Amino acid sequence: MNNIGKNYFDIGYMxxxxxxxxxxxxxxxxxxxxxxxxFIIAVVSFGKYTIWAxxxxxxxxxxxxxxxGLPGGxxxxxxxxxxxxxxxxxxxxxxxxxxIILHIGTIGISGGWISFLSVLIRFVLTVIxxxxxVALTGFNSVCEALRKLGVPKPFVIQLMFFxxxxxxxxxxxxxxxxxxxxxxxxxxxxxxxxFVSVIGYLLLRTLDRAERIYYAxxxxxxxxxxxxxxxxxxxxxxxxxxxxxxxxxxxxxxxxIPEALGAWVMGCLG
Amino acid sequence: xHMADALISPAVGATxxxxxxxxxxxxxxxxxxxxxxxxxxxxxxxxxxxxAAQMINFSIPxxxxxxHLGGGMILAILLGPYAAFLVxxxxxxxxxxxxxxxxxxxxxxxxxxxxxxxxxIAYSLVYRKIVGDKPTQGKIVAGSLAAAIIGLQLGALGVVxxxxxxxxSELPFRTxxxxxxxxxxxxxIVEGMVTAAVVMFVYQARPEILNAVSSFKPIGRLxxxxxxxxxxxxxxxxxxGLSWFASxxxxxxxxxxxxxxxxxxxxxxxxxxxALAAVQDKTAFMPDYGFKNTEAASISEPEVKPVWPAIDLGxxxxxxxGGGLIFLIIFLIGFGFRRREVTx
Numbered sequence: 238m239n240n241i242g243k244n245y246f247d248i249g250y251m252x253x254x255x256x257x258x259x260x261x262x263x264x265x266x267x268x269x270x271x272x273x274x275x276f277i278i279a280v281v282s283f284g285k286y287t288i289w290a291x292x293x294x295x296x297x298x299x300x301x302x303x304x305x306g307l308p309g310g311x312x313x314x315x316x317x318x319x320x321x322x323x324x325x326x327x328x329x330x331x332x333x334x335x336x337i338i339l340h341i342g343t344i345g346i347s348g349g350w351i352s353f354l355s356v357l358i359r360f361v362l363t364v365i366x367x368x369x370x371v372a373l374t375g376f377n378s379v380c381e382a383l384r385k386l387g388v389p390k391p392f393v394i395q396l397m398f399f400x401x402x403x404x405x406x407x408x409x410x411x412x413x414x415x416x417x418x419x420x421x422x423x424x425x426x427x428x429x430x431x432f433v434s435v436i437g438y439l440l441l442r443t444l445d446r447a448e449r450i451y452y453a454x455x456x457x458x459x460x461x462x463x464x465x466x467x468x469x470x471x472x473x474x475x476x477x478x479x480x481x482x483x484x485x486x487x488x489x490x491x492x493x494i495p496e497a498l499g500a501w502v503m504g505c506l507g
Numbered sequence: 508x509h510m511a512d513a514l515i516s517p518a519v520g521a522t523x524x525x526x527x528x529x530x531x532x533x534x535x536x537x538x539x540x541x542x543x544x545x546x547x548x549x550x551x552x553x554x555x556x557x558x559a560a561q562m563i564n565f566s567i568p569x570x571x572x573x574x575h576l577g578g579g580m581i582l583a584i585l586l587g588p589y590a591a592f593l594v595x596x597x598x599x600x601x602x603x604x605x606x607x608x609x610x611x612x613x614x615x616x617x618x619x620x621x622x623x624x625x626x627x628i629a630y631s632l633v634y635r636k637i638v639g640d641k642p643t644q645g646k647i648v649a650g651s652l653a654a655a656i657i658g659l660q661l662g663a664l665g666v667v668x669x670x671x672x673x674x675x676s677e678l679p680f681r682t683x684x685x686x687x688x689x690x691x692x693x694x695x696i697v698e699g700m701v702t703a704a705v706v707m708f709v710y711q712a713r714p715e716i717l718n719a720v721s722s723f724k725p726i727g728r729l730x731x732x733x734x735x736x737x738x739x740x741x742x743x744x745x746x747x748g749l750s751w752f753a754s755x756x757x758x759x760x761x762x763x764x765x766x767x768x769x770x771x772x773x774x775x776x777x778x779x780x781x782a783l784a785a786v787q788d789k790t791a792f793m794p795d796y797g798f799k800n801t802e803a804a805s806i807s808e809p810e811v812k813p814v815w816p817a818i819d820l821g822x823x824x825x826x827x828x829g830g831g832l833i834f835l836i837i838f839l840i841g842f843g844f845r846r847r848e849v850t851x
Contacts, residue, residue, distance in 0.1 A: 248605050277612045282517045285675050289826035296837045303841035319607040326514055326676045333677040349677060356513045356675060363512035364607035371604045379604070389535030391547055396597045398551020403558055403601070410559035425566065426573045432565030433701065436576060437708030443556040444716060447549040454548065499829030 247315070248403065251368075254307055255375030260474075261305040266374045266382035268475035272482045273370040279486040280362045285352045286338070289495040291362065296489075297482065298365045305373050312372065316364045327356035376400050381465065394463055405446075410439060509602070509617055510666055512610025516673040523615030523669065530623055531596060534589040546590055553582060554594040558601065567697060574694070579625035580655045580702045584634065585709075585716070588626045595622035620665040625658030633657050642717055647710060648703040655699035656692065663691035 255262070261269075276297050283290060302309040334349035371379065377397060384393040413435055417427055427435065451459075488494075512520075538546060557578035564573040578598070582591035596618045602608040609617040637650035667687050671680045678686075710717050 251605055274611060277512055277610065278517055278520075281512055281515065281520065281612055289830045292830040292833045293837070295834065296840065299837050299841040300844065303844040316607060326511075326670065326678065330677040333679070352675070352677065359675075360511060360513035363610040363612065367512075367604055367611045368607055370611075376601070376604065389532050389539075391535045391538045392531055392593050392596070395547045395550040395554070395593060396600065398548050399554035399558075399594070399597045400551075400601065402552045402555035406552070406555040406559040407562065410563055414563055426564045427566070429565055429567070429700075432563065433704040433708060435563065436560050436701070436705050437712070439560060440556060440581075440705060440709060441712060443552055444549075444713075447552040450552065451545050451548045493826075495829030495833050496826045497829065498832055499825030499827065502828055502832070503825055 248407075250311075251371050252375060254372040255378075257306055257373075259305045261301060261373050264373075264478055265471050265475040266378040267385060267471070268478050269370055269374050270379060270382045270386070272479050273366050275479075275483055275486055276366050277363050279490050280359055280366075282490065283355075283359075285355055286348060287355050288351060288358065289499075290489070290493045291355075291358045292495050293489040294362055294486075296485070298362070298369060301369050301373060305369075307369070307372055312365060312368055315368060316361055319364060324357070327353045327360075330356070390462075397463060402446075402450075406439075406443060409442065413439060509599075509609030510613040510620070510669055512612045514670055514673060514675050515613050515616060516675065517612070519669050519673045520612040520615060523619050524612070525615070527596070527615040527618045527623070530592065530618075530627075534592050537589040538593070546586070550586060550590050550594050551597075553585065554597045557582060557594070557598055561598075574697045574701075576701055576705075577621070577625075577655075577659070577694075577698050579621055580630065580634070580651060580658060580698070581705060583626045583630035583654075584651065584702075584706055588630050591630070592622045592626040595626060616665070616669045620662040620669075624661040624665060625654075628661060629654040629658030642710070644707065644710070647706055647717075651703040651706050652696075652699035655702045656695035659691045659695035659698060660688060663687040 276294070280291065280294055299309075301307070302312065330353045331347060331349035334352060335347045337345035338348045339346040339351060374382075377400065380393050380397050380400070383396075384390065414427075417431060417435060421427075421431075557576070560576045560578060562575070564575050566572075567574050579591065579595050582594050585591070586594065599609065599614060599617050599621065603611055603614050603617070634650040634654035637653060638646045664684075664687075667680065667683050670676050670678065670683065676683075706717070
């Protein structure tokens with residue numbers, strides 16, 4: 238599968254995951270959106286040398302993956318695939334911050350390595366938090382949550398259009414790329430001139446398609462609104478979902494549970 | 508050049524979120540005022556086009572590497588700044604949610620770097636100034652090339668500033684700047700060439716599309732002054748407010764962690780002193796270093812040291828043991844829920 242096919246598959250698969258029927262899938266999308274943001278803010282608010290205090294936060298992704306019946310391995314692989322940028326910027330920390338702040342036996346570990354590790358943990362937690370939101374909610378419900386939370390309507394409506402036509406146009410781009418590859422003996426990436434005309438034609442087709450869609454929608458009575466059959470209703474369990482996690486995040490943020498537990502165990506052992 | 512959540516501080520993230528939210532509201536208002544129903548499906552479908560086009564790679568002659576389209580400038584040229592900004596924001600939201608490119612907290616930064624700076628600043632101040640009301644072939648090529656390069660330079664500068672202000676990465680400002688700007692000059696030239704070529708392609712095939720945009724005043728004209736003033740006010744307000752909060756509050760939290768690590772059973776004046784010392788630690792970090800140290804030592808109990816970076820073997824070992832146990836517990840909880848899910 239080429240690059241386009243891979244991405245196409247990914248988006249479709251995430252949407253399939255969102256069709257699940259666990260109680261997490263059925264929560265109000267607003268509750269999940271808010272909880273995700275709280276989770277990310279809590280994780281990001283730690284100091285740059287934090288490592289151990291992050292560990293309790295893994296409860297959130299592990300719980301959602303388990304209770305939502307999601308494929309943990311697939312999501313984790315996805316996180317690893319996007320990590321290069323964080324690694325690229327974080328890897329300078331060990332080179333620059335060389336002050337030794339931790340000794341394990343006779344090996345000294347510099348602050349840079351600690352903060353690098355901290356960046357990586359942050360990265361895994363925040364990215365998986367965002368992926369879980371879509372995998373449990375689905376994009377259209379996220380859009381609806383945004384609308385209900387006060388994001389302006391023109392923006393949300395075009396966002397829903399965008400998502401709807403994402404599949405159509407990715408499919409079209411994939412077909413054009415495949416046709417090009419077959420006619421040029423699979424010769425790797427396309428040449429610049431070919432690229433320009435492929436993109437140009439794709440753009441012209443897109444503009445025509447937009448026109449057709451618009452007329453078709455006008456025929457069906459489009460008045461600038463998108464109506465949905467079901468409307469969002471918050472129930473008490475949506476509020477309790479947010480509050481339980483909020484309390485947990487605050488506790489995890491304030492108390493360094495791993496160190497306290499470790500100290501207690503070491504105390505018991507002598 | 509997506510900023511990642513892992514590299515930004517909450518203050519920077521929140522500031523950029525507020526600014527971006529304001530810009531989205533403002534642009535949406537402008538679109539609504541233009542009262543052009545046609546534009547909304549067009550925006551959505553063009554967003555999907557950009558998304559699909561970004562996946563097509565081409566080989567950059569003479570380098571052996573490949574490049575792809577960024578697309579902000581093409582959108583601005585086809586749709587005008589407001590609509591293009593909203594479409595770029597949508598593309599970035601989908602990338603963040605489905606691929607984890609940049610995170611949710613960094614979304615504000617990314618929309619600002621790649622949407623605002625190219626659609627508003629580079630398009631309005633560079634492309635429009637060069638192309639004017641009567642596009643010609645030469646003007647379009649020069650305009651898109653210059654605007655794409657300047658847009659990417661500004662975006663790269665944005666990434667540098669946001670990273671440095673966040674202070675998670677150790678890269679000093681100068682080094683990072685010298686690293687990012689030349690790389691993005693190269694990317695900008697490629698982007699500019701592709702943008703110019705694609706816009707020319709459309710211009711030759713269907714000139715009326717571009718003419719329609721450039722004569723479309725209500726959305727084409729931009730009240731940049733209002734936008735920038737609003738943005739600055741938001742940034743100062745949020746940034747100032749949050750950094751005050753950030754400089755006093757986390758120290759309270761660090762102090763709390765300190766307390767739970769089981770070392771200091773302090774009475775209340777002691778706690779106050781520790782908290783104050785911690786505040787001082789944060790607020791006076793560069794100058795009169797010696798003074799700060801002596802001050803902290805004199806007001807705090809002997810065992811009260813600054814929490815970071817003062818890990819000794821004891822706490823790091825307990826962290827390791829405790830962390831491992833917690834990990835185990837979390838996965839057991841996970842398995843517990845998984846099993847129940849299956850049996851019911």
